[in-house]
Amino acid sequence: MSRLHGTKDFWIGALRAEGPAFAAALAEAPPETPVLSCPGWTVTDLAVHLGGVYQWVHTFVGTGETSAPARREEIELPPGTSAAQFWQHSYDQLIALLDGLDPEAPAWNWAPQPKKAGFWIRRMAHETAVHRWDAQLAIAAGDPIETKLATDGVSEVLDTMLPAGRRTASGQWRGVVHLGATDADQEWYLRLRGEGVALLDTDTILDHDDHHARVRVAGTASDLVLALWGRISFDTLAVTGDATLLAGLRTG
Structure with a gap:
């Protein structure tokens, strides 16, 4: 076959596995540890980026709108909030949203394909998996992505x-x-x-x-x-x- 047709449960399961692995790498790495696979970034930058993507997706997926949302803006951490805490809160919110989402519900995306919410469940699973690998590489690990x-x-x-x-x-x-x-x-x-x-x-x-x-x-x-x-x-x-x-x- 030319492609694998995943399901909501498969992608949510991947998110539930990759998220804790990402968090564990964050916990092990000092905040200013360079992310070698993302030149110029530290693990703090990586956590803020991924948490920001989660929050942006959270603003429009599930609304039923298929028109383009506002552009994602730079994130400024609230005072007293670490990058790891920000990421964890954003991740928990995203999981709660996607878990209750009908993948066939209308939702905007930037790709030349049907505007359905399932796009974002898949996209967030892969976004998290690749950045989990980035975070692990920063601590000299980098486990393969599950086959x-x-x-x-x-x-x-x-x-x-x-x-x-x-x-x-x-x-x-x-x-x-x-x-x-x-x-x-x-x-x-x-x-x-x-x-x-x-x-x-x-x-x-x-x-x-x-x-x-x-x-x-x-x-x-x-x-x-x-x-x-x-x-x-x-x-x-x-x-x-x-x-x-x-x-x-x-x-x-």
Whole structure:
């Protein structure tokens, strides 16, 4: 299959696992510890950023509105509140909201897909997982993202982030990229055409179809999604073919 169709319970379960792991890393790291995977950030910056994303989502998801909300603003911590406390409060609020949310309810999103609340349950699960990895890396850890979640994370980059134009670089790439998760029996074919992208449905691709894949990448699902998010280099994975196309897959 070209993508994994998660469910609300799956993504909420991921949030419930990744959130405490993020909090544990925050508790272990001094506030000014650099986050190596987010140059220029400390763990305080990371916690404030993620808590701010949670609070912003909380302002509009569940209202039933599909028009764009106000832009997310910079967060200033209340006096006497630590970044970890701010993050924890924001996380608890988000979990309470999403837990009672109908994923089919109307809700704005920035992607070229249906405006439904389920988008944000999925998005927050993956946002938290990647930043949990960032926080753990700051304390010389960085556990892999769970395989099923990472597999859906790869799909999210390919079916949501890139079609929405959320690339870290601009360019004119042309060709088919083949990604394969070695621990999940999952593969993806993505066609790049200039600024455009198209995720090919492997359920409808026949064995005799010629995909003309110009580059193939193999690795664990966790390594694939971390490479797509720019956390690790594609050079650490098994790459054959024209690696220059991989710059067109980076999101952020």
